[in-house]
Amino acid sequence: MTVELFIPCFVDQLHPQTAFSTVKLIEKAGYKVQYNSRQTCCGQPAYNAGYWEEAKEIGTKFLADFSDQNYIVAPSASCVGMVKGGYNDLFTNTTVHNKCRTLQSNIMELSDFLVNIARKDYFGAELEGRAVYHDSCSALRECRIKDEPRLLLSKVHGLELVEMNDTDACCGFGGTFAVKFASISSAMAEQKVRNALDQQADYIISTDHSCLLHLQGYIDQHQLPIKTIHIADVLANGWLESTEY
Numbered sequence: 001m002t003v004e005l006f007i008p009c010f011v012d013q014l015h016p017q018t019a020f021s022t023v024k025l026i027e028k029a030g031y032k033v034q035y036n037s038r039q040t041c042c043g044q045p046a047y048n049a050g051y052w053e054e055a056k057e058i059g060t061k062f063l064a065d066f067s068d069q070n071y072i073v074a075p076s077a078s079c080v081g082m083v084k085g086g087y088n089d090l091f092t093n094t095t096v097h098n099k100c101r102t103l104q105s106n107i108m109e110l111s112d113f114l115v116n117i118a119r120k121d122y123f124g125a126e127l128e129g130r131a132v133y134h135d136s137c138s139a140l141r142e143c144r145i146k147d148e149p150r151l152l153l154s155k156v157h158g159l160e161l162v163e164m165n166d167t168d169a170c171c172g173f174g175g176t177f178a179v180k181f182a183s184i185s186s187a188m189a190e191q192k193v194r195n196a197l198d199q200q201a202d203y204i205i206s207t208d209h210s211c212l213l214h215l216q217g218y219i220d221q222h223q224l225p226i227k228t229i230h231i232a233d234v235l236a237n238g239w240l241e242s243t244e245y
Contacts, residue, residue, distance in 0.1 A: 001030065001031050001032055002031065002032045002033075002034050002070050003026050003031045003032070003033055003034065003070060003071050003072070003073050003113075004034050004035075004036070004066050004067065004070045004071070004072045004073070005019075005022065005023065005026070005033050005034065005035045005072075005073060005074075006039060006042075006066070006072050006073070006074040006079065006107070007019045007022075007035075007039070007074070007075070008041075008042065008074060008075070008076040008078070008079040008209075009040075009041050009045075010076065010209045010210050010213065011075055011076065011209055014209065014213065015209050015230065017233065018075055018209065018230045018232050018233055019075070021075075021230075021232040021233050021235070021236035022073070022075045022110055022232045023035075024236055025110065025114065025123060025232060025235055025236060026073060026110075026113075026114075026118075028120075028123055029114055029118035029120045030118065030120075031118065034070070036065050036066065038065055039062070039065045039066075040058065040061060040062075040065075041058050041062070042058070042059065042062050042079045042082045042083055043055035043056070043057075043058035043059040043062065043082065043086070043090075044078065044079060044082040044086065045176070046058060047059075047082065047086050047089075047090070048174075048176060049176050052089065052090065055086070055090060056090045056091070059086075059087055059090050059091065060096065062083070063091070063096050063099055063100060063103060066103060068099050068102040068103060068106065070106065071106050071107075071108060071113060071117060072103065072106050072107040072108070073107075073108055073109075073110055073113045074107065074108075074109060074110065075109075075110045075207070075209075075230065075231075075232045076109065076207065076208055076209065076210070077109040077136055077138040077139035077142070077143045077145060077207045077208055078136065078138040078139075078208050078210055080107050080108065080109045080138070080142075080143055081138035081139075081141075081142030081143050082138075083103065083104060083107050084104050084107065084142060084143065085142050087100050087103075087104060088104075109139065109143050109145055109207055110207070110231070110232055111145060111148040111149045111152055111207060111231055112143060112145050112148050114148075114152065115148040115151055115152065116148065121151050121152055121155055122155045123152075123155075123235050123236070123239065124157075124238065124239045125155070125156045125157065125234060125235045125236065125237050125238050125239065126156065126157040126158050126237060126238030126239075127156050127157075127158055127159045127203075127234055127237050127238065128158040128159070129158070129159060129160070129201075129202035129203055130159075130160045130162060130199070130200060130201050130202050130203075131153070131159055131160070131161055131162070131201055131202060131203040131204070131205050131234075132161075132162055132163065132164040132167065132195075132196045132199055132201045132203070132204055132205070133149055133150055133153060133161065133163075133167065133204075133205050133206065134167065134171060134192065134196075134204055134205065134206040134211060134212075134215070135167050135168040135206075136171070136206055136207055136208040136210075136211045137170050137174075138208060139206075139207045139208065140168055145207065149205075149206075149207060149231055152231065152235060153205060153231065153234065156234060156235070156237075157238070159234070162199045162201065163199075164195040164196050164198065164199050164201070165195045165198070166191070166192075166195055167195075169188075169191070169192065170188055171188060171189055171192045171211045171214055171215055172184065172185040172186065172187070172188025172189045172192070172214060173185065173189075173210050173211055173213070173214035185214070186218065189214055189215055189217075189218040190218060192204075192215060193215055193218055193219060193224060193226065196226060197224065197225075197226060201226060202225075202226060202227070203226065203227060203228070203229050203234075204226065204227075204228045204229075205228075205229055205230070205231055205234055206228070206230065206231065207230070207231055209230055212228035212229070212230060213228075215228050216228045
């Protein structure tokens with residue numbers, strides 16, 4: 001009943017509270033959490049930018065940092081998708097081929113793990129307001145996650161979950177895409193936020209802080225009456241006491 005925790009760069013550096021929410025959710029689901037403090041990145045930024053040798057070096061460390069005995073859970077479908085898919089390009093027919101395949105089978109995004117492995121969809125969470133769920137590209141297309149987050153959010157007291165138009169359309173972040181094609185990226189964020197506002201939503205919720213960071217940047221720039229929040233923080237809201245770290 002041990003789960004190994006992978007905390008991605010975005011969460012570690014910008015939203016550490018989401019990491020603590022993830023720990024509490026896994027523990028409340030009945031599992032012991034094991035965290036290797038030597039872990040770093042999965043290699044996705046380098047991989048997406050075309051630096052595969054550098055990504056392979058980082059990925060090799062990732063494979064060494066985790067065992068092949070337990071489920072590995074991360075509050076990021078993007079990073080999970082990198083390991084499940086991108087590592088095929090980096091490690092197929094290498095000396096770590098077999099361990100890579102095992103880790104690819106064991107690593108899961110948080111909502112996927114809670115619903116399909118832990119078989120738990122209610123945590124006593126509370127959040128007043130109206131929300132839309134954003135299907136990140138990685139969650140939907142790489143991890144095949146769609147119903148799991150919606151099931152979890154449907155059990156949150158006080159939260160009205162509604163569907164927005166083009167919920168499965170990209171938010172425009174795409175890592176280096178947002179840097180190389182800033183105007184297109186911004187227009188895609190605008191469309192996503194406008195679709196949420198059309199539903200009179202108070203929140204945009206997703207499995208990926210990378211998407212949420214991008215959307216929150218657009219929201220802040222234009223001072224719009226909506227905010228983003230990670231699903232782990234929603235599910236921990238109302239029962240997880242805030243702690244100063």
